Amino acid sequence: MKKTLGIIGGVGPLATMFIGEMIVRRTKASADQEHMHTIIDNDTTIPDRTAYILDHSKPNPVPVLQRDTVKLASVGADLICIPCNTAHTFYDEMQEASPVPMLHMIRETAKRAANLGAKRVGILATDGTIASKVYQCALEEVGIVPVVADAQTQKLVMSVIYEYVKAGKDVMREQWQQIEDAMVAQNCDRIVLGCTELSIVNKELKLGEQYIDSLIVLAEAAILACGYELNN
Template sequence: MLTIGMLGGMSWESSAEYYRLANVLVRERLGGLHSARIVLHSVDFAEIERMQVEGRWDDAGKALAEAAAAVQAGGADFLLICTNTMHKVYDQVRAAVDIPVIHLGDTTASAIKNAGLTTVGLLGTGFTMDQPFYREHLESHGLRVLLPSTEDRATVHRIIYDELCLGIVREESRRTYQDVIARFEGAEGIILGCTEIELLITQDDVPLPVFPTTRLHVEAAVERAIG
């Protein structure tokens, strides 16, 4: 079994889900007491979040690149950046290591295309929705990506940072997300494009197919690890 490298802590709530899912999926595949081989580096999210807000993306990229190098040194055979938003600095992270870095956007796009869909709504942080880095990566796979209204984007972002990143899961917020999803026009499916959103929304909550990026990312990692 190969060793999965995880660059996490953004937030640790979602990184815990990455860790849990990887071990669950390995146990399902191999049975018994099997668990995943994982090297996890967890950053202090307060420092990264400050860089996000201040637009210091190059500094954030340098911080994650250093962390990625540490994950490689710890014995990882390949790497996951356990956050959608910080794929903005994917190129800096990729350049810092000699091991493969599985792009979360690639695993998500593959699942959407395998489902036979082409037009999807995107939910995520304000950075992920407002900036082109994530949307354009998905569009490079031939997908059409729809965004919520400006007001809905602000609401989705607030719930992520003020609630989900702090482990707060509220039924009222679930209904708010459901209302945002219902306002997408023409969407064939919905990308849960922030790792924390999966703590709030599941397929049971949405009539359209949902694409949970964390689970899809981890499934691809386990497949690579087990072979």
């Protein structure tokens, strides 16, 4: 039985469109009718996840995320995913409210790293994702040493995410090289792009094979979980 996928989008909007594209491109299909039935709710009203994690006086995204799971299930979604790593800080609350199962992007990415034989993995993500330690815990659970960026590099990562990708500006290779060099200097054998805005950077700059793109991992996991095959 093929399943219908529901995507909680808007977090951010460009990453939402990109995961839709990746699902189509990575699905083995020769006609429209052989592709996955996907329902995308590009809900840009979801409050900023990092802002709330770092300061609980900010608007709470959880009730909106929970509402969106119910909404997608009510219109036919059999399985839900959300292309936002930081939102997985609230995965348990979302799954508890959801009438249908939800994929866990971060655990899927950690499993991919383990399958690739990674031993020491750098994490490039928002301040909120780093603070919640969701990646650190997921990597440790599969026997991998997690490595976070130093303070200066983390500022550069946040600038790329918020001041460039979310603002619709292009990221230059020279900007990104500073981040990459800093993680390589920490002896990372793989680097996780743990923010879906960074997946846009990957798409545009065609980053190297040492990177594990969490958005592509989620797209592929969704294809398989919904009963479809991946392109070779």
